[in-house]
Amino acid sequence: MEKLSNKERMKIVRQAMPEQDSQVRRNNFQEVNLGFTEELARLEALRCIQCPKPTCVEGCPVGVKIKDFIGLVADGDYLGAAAKIKEDNMLPAVCGRVCPQEEQCEAKCVVGKKNGAVAIGRLERFVADFEREHVGIREPELKPKTGKKVAIVGSGPAGLSCAGDLIQMGHDVTVFEALHELGGVLIYGIPEFRLPKEIVKAEVESLKKLGVDFQTNAVIGMTDTVEELMKDGYDAVFIAVGAGLPYFLNIPGENLNGVYSANEFLTRVNLMKAYKFPNYDTPVFHCKDKNIAVFGGGNTAMDAVRTAKRLGAKNAYIIYRRSDLEMPARKEEIHHAKEEGIEFIYLSNPLEFVGDKNGWLKGVKVQKMELGEPDASGRRRPIPIAGSDYIIDIDMAVIAIGNGSNPIIQKTTPDLQYTKWGNIIVDEATMKTSKKGVFAGGDIVTGGATVILAMGAGRKAAAAINEYLLSSN
Amino acid sequence: MYKILFAEFIAPNVKKFRIEAPKIAKKRQAGQFVIIRIDENGERVPLTISDSNLEEGSITIIVQGVGKTTKQLNELETGDSILDVVGPLGKPSHIENFGVAVSIGGGVGTAIAYPTAVALKKAGNYTISIIGGRTKDFVILEDEMKNVCDEVFVTTDDGSYGYHGFVTQKLKELIDAKRRIDFVLAIGPIPMMKAVAEVTRKLKIKTVVSLNPIMVDGTGMCGGCRATVDNKTVFVCVDGPEFDAHKVDFDLLERRNRTYREDEAQALNLHVCHSDEAILNLTESETKSNK
Numbered sequence: 016m017e018k019l020s021n022k023e024r025m026k027i028v029r030q031a032m033p034e035q036d037s038q039v040r041r042n043n044f045q046e047v048n049l050g051f052t053e054e055l056a057r058l059e060a061l062r063c064i065q066c067p068k069p070t071c072v073e074g075c076p077v078g079v080k081i082k083d084f085i086g087l088v089a090d091g092d093y094l095g096a097a098a099k100i101k102e103d104n105m106l107p108a109v110c111g112r113v114c115p116q117e118e119q120c121e122a123k124c125v126v127g128k129k130n131g132a133v134a135i136g137r138l139e140r141f142v143a144d145f146e147r148e149h150v151g152i153r154e155p156e157l158k159p160k161t162g163k164k165v166a167i168v169g170s171g172p173a174g175l176s177c178a179g180d181l182i183q184m185g186h187d188v189t190v191f192e193a194l195h196e197l198g199g200v201l202i203y204g205i206p207e208f209r210l211p212k213e214i215v216k217a218e219v220e221s222l223k224k225l226g227v228d229f230q231t232n233a234v235i236g237m238t239d240t241v242e243e244l245m246k247d248g249y250d251a252v253f254i255a256v257g258a259g260l261p262y263f264l265n266i267p268g269e270n271l272n273g274v275y276s277a278n279e280f281l282t283r284v285n286l287m288k289a290y291k292f293p294n295y296d297t298p299v300f301h302c303k304d305k306n307i308a309v310f311g312g313g314n315t316a317m318d319a320v321r322t323a324k325r326l327g328a329k330n331a332y333i334i335y336r337r338s339d340l341e342m343p344a345r346k347e348e349i350h351h352a353k354e355e356g357i358e359f360i361y362l363s364n365p366l367e368f369v370g371d372k373n374g375w376l377k378g379v380k381v382q383k384m385e386l387g388e389p390d391a392s393g394r395r396r397p398i399p400i401a402g403s404d405y406i407i408d409i410d411m412a413v414i415a416i417g418n419g420s421n422p423i424i425q426k427t428t429p430d431l432q433y434t435k436w437g438n439i440i441v442d443e444a445t446m447k448t449s450k451k452g453v454f455a456g457g458d459i460v461t462g463g464a465t466v467i468l469a470m471g472a473g474r475k476a477a478a479a480i481n482e483y484l485l486s487s488n
Numbered sequence: 489m490y491k492i493l494f495a496e497f498i499a500p501n502v503k504k505f506r507i508e509a510p511k512i513a514k515k516r517q518a519g520q521f522v523i524i525r526i527d528e529n530g531e532r533v534p535l536t537i538s539d540s541n542l543e544e545g546s547i548t549i550i551v552q553g554v555g556k557t558t559k560q561l562n563e564l565e566t567g568d569s570i571l572d573v574v575g576p577l578g579k580p581s582h583i584e585n586f587g588v589a590v591s592i593g594g595g596v597g598t599a600i601a602y603p604t605a606v607a608l609k610k611a612g613n614y615t616i617s618i619i620g621g622r623t624k625d626f627v628i629l630e631d632e633m634k635n636v637c638d639e640v641f642v643t644t645d646d647g648s649y650g651y652h653g654f655v656t657q658k659l660k661e662l663i664d665a666k667r668r669i670d671f672v673l674a675i676g677p678i679p680m681m682k683a684v685a686e687v688t689r690k691l692k693i694k695t696v697v698s699l700n701p702i703m704v705d706g707t708g709m710c711g712g713c714r715a716t717v718d719n720k721t722v723f724v725c726v727d728g729p730e731f732d733a734h735k736v737d738f739d740l741l742e743r744r745n746r747t748y749r750e751d752e753a754q755a756l757n758l759h760v761c762h763s764d765e766a767i768l769n770l771t772e773s774e775t776k777s778n779k
Contacts, residue, residue, distance in 0.1 A: 193707050195525055195532075195572040203705075232574035234707055238511055260723060261711045270714060270721065270740055272747045279710035287531065287704065293758055296531035296557060297704075298751035374743040421708050422726055 021064045029131030030059040037354035041324050044207045044290060047351055048112070051141040053093075060089035063133045066125055071135060074123035076471035077176075079103045081120055081135055088138055094153075097146035100139060101155060105179035105222075106172065106470065108147060108214045109201060111140025114467045115345050147214075152221040158185035163484040166191060166249040168235040168424075171199020173255035173457030173469035173476075175222065180477030182225045186484060189249070191233040196286060199257050201466070203286040204278070206318050208325070209348075212285075236427035241453060250487070251480045254439060254448070254455040255473060258463050259421025263414050264310065268368030273300055273376035277311070277319045277415035284322050300411045303327030308334050308379060308407065310365055311415035312342040313463075317352050319413045324355055331357050332407070336364040336384055341394040362386070362397060366404065368412060378406045417463045424459070431455075438462055445479035446472055454480055489569040490524075493546050499621070499628050501553045502596055503562045504538075510545030512537070512575045518603040519581030519698065519730050522547065523706040525572040526560055533557050534703045534725075536600040537576060547573075550599035550628065556755035577706045578729045581607060586671035586694070589613035590662070591637070592655050592684060594620050594676020598629050600698055601675045609636045613671070617641070618658045620676075624649035656683045669693055674733060678742045685733035695733035699724045699741060702748070716740050 033049040034040075040047055051059065069082040079100055087096035100107045116122075116136035124132035146152060163186045167174045170192040178188045196202050198215040223229065235241060235256070244252050261276035263269050280299065283289040287297035300307075307328045309320040312335040324331045333352070335342060338361045342349060353359070363381040371377050383403035386395035420437035432440040432449040439455040441448050446456045456472030458464055494506040512522060521536045539548035553559040564570070581604045589608040593601035598619045609615040615636065620643040621627035627649060633640045642650030643658050651658050655676070663669065672695040674684035681697040688695040701713040701724050708726035715724050716737040722728065 193574065194705060195574070203709075232572050234574060234577065237576055238515065238574070258709075260708050260726075263711070263721065270716060270744065272744060276711040279704060279712040282704050282710050288529075292751065293755050295529045296755060298748045298755075374740075423707060 019061060024062055024064050025126065025130060027058060027062045029062065029134055030055045030137070032134075032137055034351075037351075037356075040208065041321075041355040044325055046211050047208050048140075050144055051137055053091075053145075056088055056093075056138060056141040057091065059134050059138055060085045062126060062130075063089070064126060070123040070125060071120040071133075074119040074121070075103075076119065076467050077103050077474055079120075079139070084142065085133065085135070085138055088142060093142055093145040094150065096142045098153070098155075100142060103474075104470070105176050106218050107139050108143035109172070109210060109218060110467055110470070111136050111138075111143055112210050112214075113205060113465075115465060117346060119467070147217055152217060154221060154225050155183055157183055157225065160187070161185040161484065163187065163250045164189070164248055165480060165484070166235075166244045166252045167255060168241070168252065169193075169199055169255040169257055169457070169459075170197040170219070170229065171255060171257045171457065171469060172201060172466045173257075173473040174199065174253070175218065176470040176473035177253050177255065177456070177477045177480075178222055178227045178473075179225070180474055181480060182222070182227050184477070184481045186481070187228075188226075189228040189230060191235050191239075192229065192231045193234040193256075194286065195231050197229055197231065203282045204315065204318070206281065206285055206322050208321065209318065234423065236423035241424070241428045241450075245452060250484055251452045251454065253446075253473075253476050253480060254424060254453065254459060255457040255469070255476075256421055256424055256459045257469075258418035258458040259437075260419045261414065262417050262419060264365055264416065266365055266367050268370055268376070269414075271368050271370040271376045272374050273410060274368060274412045275300070275414070277309070277315045277413050278418065280319055280413045281315070281322065284326070290326060299326070301326075302411060304329045305410040306330045306332075306408055307411040307413070308332040308360075308409045309413045309415055310334050311417075312337065312344055313415065313417070314344045314348055316413075316415035317344045317348040319415050320357050321352055321355060323411070323413070324357060328411075332360050332409070333357060334360045334363050334365060334379070334381065334407070336362065336397045337394060338362055338386060360407070364397065364399060369406065376410060376412055378408045379412060380404055380406050418458070420459060420462075436462070444475070446476035447479060447483075452483065489571060490573040492564055492566055492568050492570065493544060495564060495566045495568075497562075498550070499626050501562070502550060502626075502628060503553070504548065504550050505561075505564075506541065506544065506546040506548050507570060507573060508545055509547050509573050509575075512573065513540040513542055513545050513547050516540055516547060516576040517580035518583065518607040520576035520578050521706075521729065522549070522573050522575035523577060523703065524549075524561070524570055524574075526557065526564075527571050530560075530571065531557055532572075532704055532706070534577070534700070534706055536603075536698070536729075538599045538602055550596060552596040555752045556759045559756065560759060574706070578725060579727070581673075581730055582696070583607045583611045585612040587613065588668050589615050589671040589673070590659065590669055591615065591617045592619075592659065592672065592674040592676070593617065593629075593633075594655055594674075594680040595622070595626060596628065597674075597676030597680070598627075598633070601673060602629050602632060604673055605633065606636050608671075608673070609638075614638050616662070616669075618643065618655045620644065620655040620658075621649075622646065654683070655680065656687055659684065659687055663687070663691065672696070672733075673698075678738050678745075681733065681736075682738040685736070685738070689734050696730050697733040697736060698729045699731060699736065700729070700745070701741060702745060715744070
């Protein structure tokens with residue numbers, strides 16, 4: 016590592032992420048962020064002051080050895096850095112792109128207290144991409160086979176991370192996926208321009224090479240029940256089916272043609288490739304030259320509105336009932352959206368969708384809000400302003416206000432404990448459910464959360480499953 | 489890949505398939521459906537399981553070629569394969585011994601009514617079925633229905649076979665003749681199901697219909713299949729597909745099913761053109777090889 020004093024390190028500014036020009040990218044589905052060059056990565060890595068007691072790692076839900084891998088980047092040992100990350104995180108190319116680092120590791124970075132935090136996420140992404148592009152993803156060593164079999168239900172971030180750990184521990188692992196493609200929300204939810212599907216496919220391929228068995232078109236609860244999996248010889252089951260039924264606003268006109276849930280809109284475009292219609296058979300609303308609105312303020316809302324813009328929308332709005340300060344989406348996503356010409360309509364609460372005589376959406380009646388006292392979430396509560404209703408002309412609406420739980424597991428696995436919202440109740444340290452040998456994690460436990468939290472749950476479950484399997488000999 | 493073990497047209501544009509899917513064959517119950525995707529560029533389409541064969545490990549689906557995907561499906565033959573088949577999905581039909589149960593199938597709807605008629609008979613009901621078609625050629629599964637039901641009435645719109653008229657008229661006749669009816673299942677085009685619901689509503693005969701909205705995932709994740717039943721929004725894929733006919737908003741269902749009408753026409757048009765081109769190419773190459 017270059018001998019630089021901390022003072023010299025602190026003088027280096029945080030390196031910006033090269034990105035596609037906003038006026039170009041709003042018309043294509045290619046990735047927005049282009050990734051660090053080697054030069055930028057080394058320079059950024061030099062900003063890390065290699066704290067004796069690093070606090071960044073405390074902010075990481077899976078405990079990546081951040082200081083060590085950044086040290087290796089600074090030394091130019093990118094493959095060593097990739098191996099170091101993978102001791103704790105099987106999907107670095109994904110996490111480097113979609114983790115909210117600014118709230119996690121980077122929020123705890125000491126350098127960040129004065130200058131910008133070390134760009135940990137960008138470095139993680141650089142390292143993972145470097146490995147994949149130069150030598151291919153390298154597989155870690157596997158422990159000797161234990162003869163135990165684990166079924167994982169769902170191939171999203173929780174399922175994949177759990178599978179990666181368990182296969183390395185020597186267990187046989189089968190992942191069951193309801194859809195025809197592997198990756199869960201990484202495939203159907205997060206758009207290509209934020210997470211190219213090739214990257215998810217490469218990560219899944221590397222798990223296949225390690226020996227993980229994947230079965231698509233398997234809806235657990237319907238094709239097989241959890242009970243049947245146990246009877247079929249699986250010694251443990253990890254339920255990671257993700258989020259379920261999308262929430263709607265429950266306002267009049269919500270079933271008009273042209274009103275979508277974010278799940279449906281994004282699934283049509285991402286998984287089913289409706290943006291390539293008619294080369295692909297699945298259609299989606301023709302956004303070209305139309306006015307579209309997305310309701311909600313999270314990352315999914317940003318994904319949906321930016322997707323609509325790319326499909327040619329004339330005006331693409333985010334309509335949010337609180338102000339910009341309360342918006343839960345990542346700053347970077349909001350910033351990118353604004354650069355791409357998305358209009359943000361704050362403090363506006365939808366009251367009713369209005370249709371034409373054929374039942375097609377034509378507008379939304381909204382009410383202006385003002386902010387009152389903080390509510391239970393700590394955010395200032397929006398209060399309606401009487402007589403402030405007005406109509407915004409829109410041709411398509413996407414509701415992105417979160418998801419409830421999927422009912423299929425609950426209906427077919429009555430002997431688990433559930434919250435009143437249908438989320439599975441687990442021991443937080445071990446992800447154990449009330450049923451012996453059955454573990455659960457990810458959005459089906461927490462409700463809608465982030466990729467990295469789901470991965471953290473997958474890893475916790477893997478450790479607990481390993482312990483359970485070895486002790487039940 | 490899911491192999492087609494048997495494929496045969498049973499009516500104009502209506503093809504019966506037995507597809508190898510042993511797990512689904514074992515698990516499926518009356519009223520449930522599968523989602524299929526023919527190939528990499530294909531869309532996901534829900535199709536009700538009409539029957540299963542445990543020895544062969546197959547499920548039977550009966551497909552009417554209407555849009556691009558169903559027409560493309562009906563071009564497949566025995567020995568071909570389908571890329572994705574997932575299921576069984578949806579809630580099974582609610583089956584009990586109602587007493588006298590009438591299963592009504594309009595057109596290809598008979599294929600969906602059939603498994604439920606079988607289950608109703610098994611549960612001890614006196615089972616009547618009314619199956620209709622535009623003309624004689626469009627009446628399907630008459631023999632199968634006769635094998636399970638106590639009485640079978642066939643109707644045709646043009647009178648070319650059986651009773652001259654609609655299935656609803658035949659149902660009305662039974663009612664007017666003071667026949668006891670405790671339960672009605674009606675499956676077919678939306679106007680037909682709506683008409684049956686109107687006939688039985690006044691008499692308060694419990695009536696169930698199977699809805700066919702547009703779906704994507706079929707597991708409750710997307711909400712595209714939402715319908716209004718009893719003034720509440722339901723997700724047909726996980727809450728249905730069968731609902732109380734007297735509470736379904738059929739107009740909404742019909743309207744939402746028209747969402748992609750223009751796209752469907754475009755896709756179908758392209759498909760037909762390609763098929764013609766393929767035939768043309770084939771003829772050309774045959775001509776060449778014959779030379």
